[in-house]
Amino acid sequence: MTVLDILKERGFVEQTTHDNELDEFLKMGNVTCYIGFDPTASSLHVGSLVPIMSLAHMQRQGHRPIALVGGGTGLVGDPSGKTEMRKMLTVEDVENNVLGIKRQLSRFIAFNDRKALLLNNAQWLTTLEYIPFLRDIGRH
Numbered sequence: 001m002t003v004l005d006i007l008k009e010r011g012f013v014e015q016t017t018h019d020n021e022l023d024e025f026l027k028m029g030n031v032t033c034y035i036g037f038d039p040t041a042s043s044l045h046v047g048s049l050v051p052i053m054s055l056a057h058m059q060r061q062g063h064r065p066i067a068l069v070g071g072g073t074g075l076v077g078d079p080s081g082k083t084e085m086r087k088m089l090t091v092e093d094v095e096n097n098v099l100g101i102k103r104q105l106s107r108f109i110a111f112n113d114r115k116a117l118l119l120n121n122a123q124w125l126t127t128l129e130y131i132p133f134l135r136d137i138g139r140h
Contacts, residue, residue: 002026003061012054026063033058034066037105039074039097040089044104055116056108065116067105071098072125076134088135094122 004023007013016022025031035051037044044052055065074094089097102111102118109116125131 003058003063006057006061007054010057012050012057030063031058032064032066034068036068036070037101039069039071039094039101042097042100044101052105052108059109059116065109067101067109067116067118069098069101069118069120071095071120071122072131073121073134074098075122075131098122 002023004013004016004019004026033055035055037048055067059065071094074089074097075091076088098120105111105118111118122131
């Protein structure tokens, strides 16, 4: 039974494209998969549960999940189609939120021995000085 079978059996997958090819690909060996999380709050919301459990099922079947936390992009206000900008968070707020998210994810995903990765895009975006550009100019 592949992880695709498990995800279908548990109701995670309604339909796919190229079902047979996807199933064969998953049988070939370990696959790396990722999901991104927005650290604008100290806790994940219920809408994150299905993606988290998908990563957990992938890991249980020998695949390598990556949880990508947007610590850099979380510093940028995001109107998300709204009429008002999202409140700009401080670096400390985002760092605390990232730690809270890591604690929550660690309940479902094993990050030890590089079986899974928790990456924070602040690690590379802040060194590029990209965040000030996005905060000051990108919002226009």
